[in-house]
Amino acid sequence: MTVMQMFRMDGQVAFVNGAGRGIGAASALALAEAGADVAIRARTLSQLEETAAGIRAFGRRALVLQAVEEDGDDTAALDRAVTELGGLHALVNVVGGAMPAPFMKGNDKKLNEAFDFNVTGPIRMCRAAVPHMLASGHGSIVNITTTMAHLVARGFSTYGMVKSALEHGTKLLAADLAPRIRVNSVAPGSIHTDSLEVIMRDPAIRQAIEDATPLRRLGVSDDIAAAVLYLCSPASAYMTGQSLHVDGGLRVPNFDMGLPDL
DSSP: TTGGGGGOOOTTTEEEEEEHHHHHHHHHHHHHHOOEEEEESSOOHHHHHHHHHHHHHHOOEEEEEEOOOSHHHHHHHHHHHHHHHHHEEEEEOOOOOOOOOOOGGGOHHHHHHHHHIIIHHHHHHHHHHHHHHHTTOOOEEEEEOOOTTTSSSSSSSSHHHHHHHHHHHHHHHHHHHTTTEEEEHHHHHHHHSSHHHHHHHHHHHHHHHHSSSTTOOOOOOHHHHHHHHHHHSSGGGGGOOEEEEEEETOOOOOOOOOOOOO
C-alpha cells in the first residue's frame, strides 16, 4: 500500500453526525471522495439532501437520516446505517456549538443545555457506535471540538468548558477502546461557516481575528474535512487519543468580540 492509498476508505462505511452544512457536509463529501459510503444525520432535511447529492456524485451510497428529538433516535440511526450500508467503520461527531456571551449572562439551564448538546450527545453516539465497530473489526471515532477548548478569551466560558470536556473525554475514550477502536479529535480555529457568519458581519471583528491568526486568514470547511479524513483513514492507523489543532497557528486569541463587560 502506498502512502496515498492509505487515505482511501474503499469498502468502509462512515457516519457523520451533523452533516447538513459546513464542516459536517465537507467531511461527509471528503469521506465519499475517498471511497466510503456515508450515512449523514442532521435536523434539516433539505440540507441533508444536498449533501447526499454530493456523496452520490462521487459514486458512493448516501443514507439520509433526519435527526429528531426522541429518546433512542441516536441508536436507531446508527442501527439503520449498519443495516442499510453493511457496517460501521468511522463515526464523525460534528454537532455542537454555543454563541459567545458574557459569563454573568449565563445560568445553570444554559450551561446544562450546552453540555448536553456538545458533550452528552456525541458521547452517546460513541457508545452506540462501539458494538457496530467491533462487529466490523475496527473503527475510528473523530469528535470535533474547538481551539477554545485549550485557549482563553473573553466570552467563551461556556463553549470552552464544554468542548474542553469533550476533548479530554476523547482521550479517555481512546484509552478505554484501544486497540480495536481509535478515538481522536479535531480542534478547529476560526472557520468561516454559516455559524460564524453572524460574527463575521462586523468587518472589525473579522480583521481582528485574522490579525490574531498567524496564517492571516479564516479557515474553510475543507481545512477541517482534510483532517477528519486523515483521522478516519488508515493513514492515521498509529494515532489515538490525539487532538489535531487546525487553527491557522492561533495561540493568543487577543481579539475583541465586542461583548460588554460581564
